[in-house]
Amino acid sequence: MRIKLTISYDGTGYAGWQRQENALSVQQVVEDALTRLTGARAAIVGASRTDAGVHALAQAAHFDTDSRIPPDKFAYALNTMLPPDVRVTASEAVDGDFHARFSATGKRYAYRIWDGPHASAIYRNLSAHVIYPLDTDLMHREALSLVGRHDFAAFAASGSAVKDTVRDIYACAVARGDDGFIVFTVRGKGFLYNMVRIAAGTLIAVGSLKLAPGAVGRAIQSRDRLDLGPTAPAKGLTLVGVEYGNIVENARSRNACMPQRTRPEG
Numbered sequence: 370m371r372i373k374l375t376i377s378y379d380g381t382g383y384a385g386w387q388r389q390e391n392a393l394s395v396q397q398v399v400e401d402a403l404t405r406l407t408g409a410r411a412a413i414v415g416a417s418r419t420d421a422g423v424h425a426l427a428q429a430a431h432f433d434t435d436s437r438i439p440p441d442k443f444a445y446a447l448n449t450m451l452p453p454d455v456r457v458t459a460s461e462a463v464d465g466d467f468h469a470r471f472s473a474t475g476k477r478y479a480y481r482i483w484d485g486p487h488a489s490a491i492y493r494n495l496s497a498h499v500i501y502p503l504d505t506d507l508m509h510r511e512a513l514s515l516v517g518r519h520d521f522a523a524f525a526a527s528g529s530a531v532k533d534t535v536r537d538i539y540a541c542a543v544a545r546g547d548d549g550f551i552v553f554t555v556r557g558k559g560f561l562y563n564m565v566r567i568a569a570g571t572l573i574a575v576g577s578l579k580l581a582p583g584a585v586g587r588a589i590q591s592r593d594r595l596d597l598g599p600t601a602p603a604k605g606l607t608l609v610g611v612e613y614g615n616i617v618e619n620a621r622s623r624n625a626c627m628p629q630r631t632r633p634e635g
Contacts, residue, residue: 370433370436370440371462371464371465372434372463375427375457376395376429376456376458377428378425379454380395380422382454385419385420386418386428387418388400396413396430399451400413402451411434414469415469416429416611417470424606425607425608426609427609427610431469441459447460469611473613475611479609480497480569481495481497482497482551482553483497483498483551484498497601497602499577504577507582508551508573508575511584514585516541521561521589522592531561540554541556554609567600568585574598
């Protein structure tokens with residue numbers, strides 16, 4: 370039986386999703402809990418290999434098991450064994466050909482920013498802090514340049530070995546919520562390593578007038594990392610969800626399923 374899990378976690382205390390030799394990962398703690406629950410070693414496959422310090426509202430993962438536990442009860446049972454910063458929010462049986470990573474048709478990320486002289490005490494591990502005010506209208510217009518199929522070679526982390534740097538981005542938005550946080554949301558087929566954090570850092574640089582507008586377009590054309598801003602801190606990034614199905618049909622608008630701007634800039 371193949372089981373799909375939806376997992377939420379605060380990534381602050383973890384070296385990312387992927388199991389590692391000398392550091393604690395989210396995958397490791399979930400696999401260890403599954404082993405204790407079923408009595409058999411279980412290997413889980415995640416949809417996204419989130420980095421150290423990155424969070425998830427709805428990471429998707431799957432595993433195969435001979436256990437007779439009802440599929441929907443895995444979430445309840447696992448949560449009695451997991452640490453409080455990792456929670457399985459849903460579990461269900463899926464077809465044997467389902468693959469959490471390769472069956473995914475899209476992923477959604479959100480990057481949260483607090484712009485003000487003093488950092489947030491409560492959300493210090495869930496947001497990036499910028500001490501100067503940001504122009505969200507300027508950031509939003511800049512973000513729209515990401516939408517479409519482009520060669521995002523300039524957005525790849527240094528040392529990345531990936532050969533194909535072309536990616537499809539379905540929608541982007543930057544908005545300031547009623548809580549005062551600025552949120553950059555992006556939805557696409559897939560992303561390069563550190564791509565969203567590099568994009569967020571570039572938007573922050575444009576929004577603070579430290580980088581001239583049009584940086585995204587220039588970098589897409591030049592394929593030069595130096596045309597972009599710094600990589601934003603990991604703690605501001607959250608994997609919002611993984612999508613399965615025909616995402617393109619649901620994203621005909623450039624801003625489909627993106628949060629609307631809730632506070633106009635004065």
